[in-house]
Amino acid sequence: METELHGFSYSVYTWIVRFALLEKSVKYHSIEVNPFSDSGHPAHPFGKVPLLIHNGFRLYETSAIIRYVDLAFPGPSLQPEDARGRARVDQIISIVDNYAYWPLVRQVSSHGYFNKAFGLEVDHSVLMAGLDAAPKILSALDGLVAEQGLIKTGQLSLADIHLGPIISYFNMAPEGAKQLKSYRQLSRWWGAISKQRGVEKTMPKLPRLK
Ligand SMILES: N[C@@H](CCC(=O)N[C@@H](CS)C(=O)NCC(=O)O)C(=O)O
Secondary structure, eight states, X not given: OXXXXXXXXXXXXXXXXXXXXXXXXXXXXXXXXXXXXXXXXXXXTTSOSOEEEETTEEEESHHHHHXXXXXXXXXXXXXXSSHHHHHHHHHHHHHIIIIIIXXXXXIIIIIIIIHHHTTOOOOHHHHHHHHHHHHHHHHHHHHHHHHSSHHHHSSOOHHHHHXXXXXXXXXXXXXXXXXXXXXXXXXXXXXXXXXXXXXXXXXXXXXXXX
16 A cells, blocks of 8 residues: 655645544655745646545545545544534634635744744735734634534544644744634643644644744
């Protein structure tokens, strides 16, 4: 059985897939591709990462990949059996992809942490746009992780795996960390997730802000 993950070390979506693969104890080869280069990832129709290849089966879109990993490999299930639990997991994943990724990661984390840490240009208007958009998203997630998340269920699910790296990146920006503190359930949830072995083992190695 051959599993290949095409990803980029700093990509938050690649981190999500690494986290799911680790939870299912899947051994795989990592292929490093920078999707932010001029050509993007040539093997991905939209030039992005991640892309998983499992015995010739090629799959892109992170949410599809982690659901596939959960079903295709043995080990504890990462999705609740009941309809409502499963729906909440899917809802959190969908919120991440449709509402959270851009403001929390590409605006707040990129301009409040990454560009500073890597000596790149910081656009404060982009950072502010992300910070303005964040409360609505954090507030929705605060309620949802209280209902379906590690601290409520005691079990790691695909929702925790999809959301954890996103909140981690947001929290790396001091402005993001300050906002996160106002959301009690989400902060508690993040406190528990950040101590998970899967997070520690799959987290990208990143410089601290000076
Ligand atoms: N919808 C895609 C999004 C993947 C994505 O945006 N990946 C980022 C890295 S975290 C990327 O490749 N960005 C390159 C670009 O936007 O040009 C998924 O769920 O996998």
